[in-house]
Structure formats: structure tokens, C-alpha cells
Amino acid sequence: MKPLQFKSFSILFLIITMLLTGCVSKKSATLTLSNQEALDHMQSEEVKSTLITMINAIDTKQWERAASQFVDDVFVDYSSLSGQPGAITPAAALVDGWKSLLNSVQTHHLLSNFDITLNNNEAEVFSHVYASHQADSIGYWDAYGQYHHKLRKVDGNWKITSMTLLMHGQKGNLNFIQEVLKMNETNAASALQPDDGSSKKVQFPSQGESVVGNLFFPEDYKVTKKYPAIIVSGSWTTVKEQMAGLYAKKLAKEGFITLAFDFRNFGESGGSPRFHENPARKVQDIKNAVVYLRSLPTVDGEKIGALGICAGAMYTLMAAADDQRIKSVVTVASWLHDGEAVKLFYGGADGVNEKIDAARMAKRKYDQVGEVDYIKSISTSDPSAAMFGPYDYYLNPERGAIPQWSADKFAVMSWEDWLTLDPMPTAALLTVPTLMIHSDGAVLPHYTKKYFENIGTTDKALYWLETELESPYHQFNFYDQEPEVSESIAQAKKWFATKL
Structure with a gap:
């Protein structure tokens, strides 16, 4: 990958030099084309890597890694399997569903025959899939067909925005999902006992x-x-x-x-x-x-x-x-x-603006050096505290001033989020x-x-x-x-x- 990047830079430098000197030739045009082909190849490999990373994360039960390959809300269509129409769902909910279903299931997904179409920061991918599933006392279930994924580049990384399963066939225990759901429910209910x-x-x-x-x-x-x-x-x-x-x-x-x-x-x-x-x-x-x-x-x-x-x-x-x-x-x-109400509690318009400015400075500091600026959560003597006054609930250990709560740490950066x-x-x-x-x-x-x-x-x-x-x-x-x-x-x- 690195030699290819170096070569692309060299080609770009050569073309710029030719343009400045008026020496553009058929050969330089060919070089530009090969550079674009190389860039498309790299992009296609990155797209494919995102899909493979997502699939491998499911098989290895790395759920957070799987979720990180999606945008926040993704279109999912498994209608060819479930009969339910496709819908937009939070990626977190999608992966949590997989986690719940597959917790006691061994899976192996194989993706192949990638057909990738690039369009600037968008990508569309068709691939073949063969998925094997096994669970104790239930047997196995294999499903195969085609996946249709759409991806978008977000902050330099390819993220999945849509996934559709086109089922072609299945074999083994065709009631596998229903039996796994029943098994999971029984196991979860037994585990969900009060401490x-x-x-x-x-x-x-x-x-x-x-x-x-x-x-x-x-x-x-x-x-x-x-x-x-x-x-x-x-x-x-x-x-x-x-x-x-x-x-x-x-x-x-x-x-x-x-x-x-x-x-x-x-x-x-x-x-x-x-x-x-x-x-x-x-x-x-x-x-x-x-x-x-x-x-x-x-x-x-x-x-x-x-x-x-x-x-x-x-x-x-x-x-x-x-x-x-x-x-x-x-x-x-x-x-x-709202914007008017906060003025009543936080020093009028000037007090609100000062707190927002302090929050923005605190956020910049955190972004730059990783340090968090704090003030007290409650105080009867320090006017800079988040809550300044004789509020007994937060001061009395018999009420809300308990060890689990912090009376002396309120992140200054909170003011902007709260006051706006x-x-x-x-x-x-x-x-x-x-x-x-x-x-x-x-x-x-x-x-x-x-x-x-x-x-x-x-x-x-x-x-x-x-x-x-x-x-x-x-x-x-x-x-x-x-x-x-x-x-x-x-x-x-x-x-x-x-x-x-």
C-alpha cells in the first residue's frame, strides 16, 4: 500500500510539472488514468475490508467492533428470510439483536465474489454469502444467497448504510432460529433472578x-x-x-x-x-x-x-x-x-454567555491535552458551583449527599450542552x-x-x-x-x- 501511495505522489508531481511547462503528452494521460485505477482499487479494498471486518466481528462475538462498521442508523432488509419488510434501525439495536440471538450459537460467514461500484464517497456492493450456524442440542443450519450492501465514507472511513439479504436456499434444521430463541429465553429467564x-x-x-x-x-x-x-x-x-x-x-x-x-x-x-x-x-x-x-x-x-x-x-x-x-x-x-429560563438561574444573559465560553474553552483543552476542568457540583460558599445555594438534598448525607455521588466534580464543558x-x-x-x-x-x-x-x-x-x-x-x-x-x-x- 505504501509504495503505491508513493508512486501516486510521484505521478501527480510529474503531471503538475508537465502542465506548468506545457509538456502534457499521451503518456502523461496514461499515467493519470493508471493513477485513478490504483485509487479505485484501494477504495474497493477498503470497502471490502469494512464488510469482512463486520462479518468476522459477528463470528468472533466482538459486538462493539461489529457496530463500529455501521452508520448510526442503517437500513436492514431480511425479508427474504423473515418475511418482515426492511426498515431503518439504530445500528446499536441491530447489533444488540444479533448479540442476543447468537450468544450461544457458533457462526461462520463466508463472503465472496465481490462486485463493487464506487461513486465518489458512496459504494454499492453485491457479494455471495454462505452462513453456517451451530448450537448445542439444536443441530446446524446453513443459509446461502447474496448480500447487497451500501456504504458511505464518513470521516475517512467506509461505513455500512444499508444491508439486504437475498436468500437463495438453506439446509439443516429449518426451525433453527425459532429453537435458538426459545433456548435463549429459557436460559435468560433462569439467569434473571434477583441478587x-x-x-x-x-x-x-x-x-x-x-x-x-x-x-x-x-x-x-x-x-x-x-x-x-x-x-x-x-x-x-x-x-x-x-x-x-x-x-x-x-x-x-x-x-x-x-x-x-x-x-x-x-x-x-x-x-x-x-x-x-x-x-x-x-x-x-x-x-x-x-x-x-x-x-x-x-x-x-x-x-x-x-x-x-x-x-x-x-x-x-x-x-x-x-x-x-x-x-x-x-x-x-x-x-x-429554554434560552430565557436559564438566565433566571445562571446569572442573566452575561452569566449564561460566560459559562458557555468557559465550556468551549474546556472542550478545546480536553481535545488538545485530554484534561478535564471541573467545578463543584454543589456549594453554599462558592458561586462558581453548578448548584449554588442551601439545597439540603445535595448537602445532607442522609438524603442525596451519598458516597456514590460526586459533590465536587461537575465538568465545566457541560455548560454549553446544558444551557443551549x-x-x-x-x-x-x-x-x-x-x-x-x-x-x-x-x-x-x-x-x-x-x-x-x-x-x-x-x-x-x-x-x-x-x-x-x-x-x-x-x-x-x-x-x-x-x-x-x-x-x-x-x-x-x-x-x-x-x-x-
Whole structure:
């Protein structure tokens, strides 16, 4: 490869010299043509390498490597095998599906006879495929036919944008997939037992990172039943052991399987920079939590809801507005803001701009030297802290100031992502049944009412609690105090029991 690159450079230099001196000949034109042919050959080899890398990663169970060969959303058509029409699906969900299906299956895929057409940064490939599958006690199943792939060059690398299987034939156990699914379901159900009688620590992938969560089970949990499930998300910067875990545990006692997890960059989950509050990532994590719950044999995949508290409500609403697999939503003390609202909390227009500028500088520093600038998450004496004030929930070790949470690390780069976020337009896109629980003493009550008014369905309800506390101090009672928690749980239980 390197000698070819050197030769191409030499040819290019020679042609430029000829053009400048007026000495272009038939021979130089021939050289230019051979250079183009060499470039096309290299491009074709790179395209073929992407497809082979993807196939080999599946056979060796390197799922993250397999996922990295695709764009974020890929068109997949296996209709010649399954009878289901092709559709665009997240690459992460596609690979997670393969992982779930093929976990106990040995596979060997052979691609050959590549027919590659290049068109600038696009490529189209037809190839022959022979796929062998084996599993204990099930036998073997071979399938063969043709693959039709489309690829696009992204940041210098070829990525798969479309894949279609054209089945020609199969042999062996023709019920192989159905029997593997049944085997996997039996094995998974047996493994999905609470660690301590009521919960189990679990992991699931989100965009190549490992997310750690706690799964909570109903008191009558049986591996032979399917249950509705609820994803619970807490306030910004928080971890699963805080308000998310409290609500998840209480909702599980009402008959739901519930999941509270650490978002990427926080707690036990992977991701970096650490303590970076990244709304886009958090919304995607909620979507990937849906994928995970749908893979569990004791979860009814058509009965998955989501509950969010404070900023977790904002992220939950944004995820549900874009993901119809979330069938119902409940928000508790929702934090919802826009460009005007953030000025009220962060020093007016000048304070907001200063924080955004600091975030951009912090991002450049991280990109250049890999160092992260931090400020405190909470303080009553340092005005630069992310939360400056006597907010007892985050200061009291008996409430939210727990060892798993960081009171002194908030990534400065978070400010730009946080302060420029505007979830309000997503209300019109939200079409699933939605209950919003709030009060005049919670944060920005008129923004919750405004979002509620614009929700794109009539199947919605606003539940308002009475309080004498001024805004925003009643907000924190919803995190862990009575009667706010019990009343919110009671309303959420009724809503999800009816709407899921």
C-alpha cells in the first residue's frame, strides 16, 4: 500500500510539472488514468475490508467492533428470510439483536465474489454469502444467497448504510432460529433472578459503552411471567442510588419491573469525560435502556414506560418524543427550560454567555491535552458551583449527599450542552399517554404547564400538588420526602396500570 501511495505522489508531481511547462503528452494521460485505477482499487479494498471486518466481528462475538462498521442508523432488509419488510434501525439495536440471538450459537460467514461500484464517497456492493450456524442440542443450519450492501465514507472511513439479504436456499434444521430463541429465553429467564430477593445489578451497552443499572422486581416475581417495565431517570449529575433508585424500588412493589441506571460518564457506567452532563447522550441512554428491557424474557416489550424526575423528566420526554417503543410517560417535578429560563438561574444573559465560553474553552483543552476542568457540583460558599445555594438534598448525607455521588466534580464543558438545550419543541412530537406531576413550589412551574399544553395527544393529565414552599424549594421534596414521593408513586401507579 505504501509504495503505491508513493508512486501516486510521484505521478501527480510529474503531471503538475508537465502542465506548468506545457509538456502534457499521451503518456502523461496514461499515467493519470493508471493513477485513478490504483485509487479505485484501494477504495474497493477498503470497502471490502469494512464488510469482512463486520462479518468476522459477528463470528468472533466482538459486538462493539461489529457496530463500529455501521452508520448510526442503517437500513436492514431480511425479508427474504423473515418475511418482515426492511426498515431503518439504530445500528446499536441491530447489533444488540444479533448479540442476543447468537450468544450461544457458533457462526461462520463466508463472503465472496465481490462486485463493487464506487461513486465518489458512496459504494454499492453485491457479494455471495454462505452462513453456517451451530448450537448445542439444536443441530446446524446453513443459509446461502447474496448480500447487497451500501456504504458511505464518513470521516475517512467506509461505513455500512444499508444491508439486504437475498436468500437463495438453506439446509439443516429449518426451525433453527425459532429453537435458538426459545433456548435463549429459557436460559435468560433462569439467569434473571434477583441478587437479594428484590433487585439485580445489570449491564447493557449504549453506543459502545457499558451502562450499569439496578433492576428491581415485583414481590410476586416469577420467571415464567411477563411484566410491564418502567425506566426511571433522576436529576442532572445524579446516580442510580439517589432519587431514581428510590422511585424504581417503590414502583417495583406496585407490580412493575423497573430499571434505574447510571448514565454514561457517571457512577459505575463507562464513558468519558467523567461527570460531563451531556443531554444528547442521556437521551440516547434512555433509548438504549428500552432496547435492553425489550431483550429480557420477563418483560413485555409492548408495555415499557418511563418516569423522569427533575432533569430526568426532560430527558425522558425528549426520548419518548422520538421513540415510540416508550408507550407511556410520567414526569415528577420536571425541569424544563429554554434560552430565557436559564438566565433566571445562571446569572442573566452575561452569566449564561460566560459559562458557555468557559465550556468551549474546556472542550478545546480536553481535545488538545485530554484534561478535564471541573467545578463543584454543589456549594453554599462558592458561586462558581453548578448548584449554588442551601439545597439540603445535595448537602445532607442522609438524603442525596451519598458516597456514590460526586459533590465536587461537575465538568465545566457541560455548560454549553446544558444551557443551549431547548426541549420545548419536542412537546408537539410527543404522542404517547403522558402524566405530569408538579407544584407551584417546584422549579419553573409555568414551563411544565407550557410543555403540557403543547403535548401532541389528548391522552394527557396534569397533577398539581399543593404546597406553601416557594419555588424552587418544593422541588427537592419530590426527590425523597413524604408525602410527595408516596403521592407521586400512587399517581404513577394508576397511570401506568391504565396506559401500559
